[in-house]
Amino acid sequence: MIDGHTRSITYLRLSVTDRCDLRCAYCMPERMEFLPRSEVLSLAELDALASAFIGMGITKLRLTGGEPLVRKGFIDLVAGLSRHLGDGLDELVMTTNGTRLAEYADALARHGVSRVNVSIDSLDPATYARITRGGDIARVIAGVDAAIDAGIAVKINVVALANDNLDEVVALADWAHQRGAAISFIEVMPLGDVEASRIDQHVPMCEVRRRLSERWSLAPLALDTGGPARYVRTDAGGTIGLITPLSDNFCGSCNRVLVTCTGQLYLCLGQDARVDLRAMLRSGDPAALEAAIARAVRNKPLAHDFLIAPQRTQGVARHMSVTGG
């Protein structure tokens, strides 16, 4: 699919649930209200939707949440979608918080999941428990090790937080690289209303880069994923992504669209415009669904409009867990 700005759209991020077993402070409020189940797409609907996108030229599918592994029947969904691998779909990947990865890594590998992104914002048990409001880092580490043992490539995603993990960025990168995992650092994004002030927690990526560059010499890596990430290789051979989601330098090569677990198609993480694909799905007319997707993609916005500034932070009201993290 080619959008109205001649960008080739090949990457779909599909959220399978808005529920999560963690409550990361930057992601959702402590007492998050989840969607009624009737609003969430069924496994059959998720399969039909993903399959329609793959039929239209999506070659990379990332399953997101919420936490995908808390969705009942998730492995069945993955098993079903794996039929497209080698037949339109090149990559079936997912993002997870890792709490249940130890349990499911073998099944994911068996059904063709080649890579997982695991969110880990601290290796310190107390800090991790504070950021996630109760998470157990030991379970997540066991999950990462299980995924690696199962042959799944792992990337660790770290949201850089001024008060929580800025002093830990070198240790986190070291830890990931020792396991043969890549790691990416991400600036906090103005998505959804959460209690903690985002200005207080915002760390510019140049600050992360400075800390890493005191430990390693960093060589730029030509690895374009069509996203807002810059990749570098350390002189010890590890890969590090430095992600500045608020900057719009990368919109020109954007290759992705997002679908929420209620079937809302967002053409840009940082824009409110959406198309209700659930209504199309439930109307039972595959041609209408495909036409709606094609029309929406043609109108994909050129750029987002994020701003982090004192008193007037400008973002979107949806929580990260709604659109898919």
Added chain:
Amino acid sequence: MRLTFFGRLRDAIGADVIDCSIPANIVDSEALRTWIGQEYPALLDPNVRIALDDVLTAGPAPIAGVAEAAFLPPVSGG
């Protein structure tokens, strides 16, 4: 050091103020541009002017002791 961005640079970067410590080997305004430009390529445009503590630079200027570097987008004439 405090980095401030104006006009369309503010929109391109997604922030108007960034506080960031600068590595010791970055000693002048153009090296600073190259360093920060790794994250924000919009700043690499040579037409983006840099002011150090409110003084506009023309070419590399030392940043030792500077509290604020402001990045100014090119202004079209006419």
